[in-house]
Amino acid sequence: MKNRLAEIRTRKGWSEAQLARKAGVSKSTICAIENGVTKNPSIYVAYKLSKALNIDVWEIFYE
Numbered sequence: 001m002k003n004r005l006a007e008i009r010t011r012k013g014w015s016e017a018q019l020a021r022k023a024g025v026s027k028s029t030i031c032a033i034e035n036g037v038t039k040n041p042s043i044y045v046a047y048k049l050s051k052a053l054n055i056d057v058w059e060i061f062y063e
Contacts, residue, residue: 003061006034008053023052 009019009030016034020027025045032038033045041049041061050057 001061023048
């Protein structure tokens with residue numbers, strides 16, 4: 001699964017650490033998703049990111 005997390009995060013002007021704090025996940029989780037190390041994050045992490053960014057999960061992750 002591909003993602004637009006870095007693009008969306010930088011558009012908001014947030015650092016990886018800021019997004020991690022707002023979503024309640026670790027900075028390393030954000031890095032791993034953005035760099036493609038974690039290709040399929042858990043639904044719980046995807047949900048937390050979408051809530052923190054105030055967008056639909058499908059705007060972040062796509063096939």
